[in-house]
Amino acid sequence: MNILINDTPRELPTGASLADAIALLAPAPPFAAAVNKQFVPRSGYAARTLQDDDLVEVIRPVTGG
Secondary structure, three states: OEEEOEEEEOOOOOOOOOHHHHHOOOOOOOEEEEEOEEEEOOOHHHOOOOOOOOEEEEEOOOOOO
């Protein structure tokens, strides 16, 4: 299946989870993830199955004023 991760096209096997998509990036903590603009808590990464054409965003928090 084809998805976008941070606006970059990626191909994952059918039934892949958000955890699988995040593993492709190997981001250093802290980070947050969303699928189709819906925040997914860290505890839900493995259970959140992705679908063809999903938009995954992995972002780092920004601090400052």
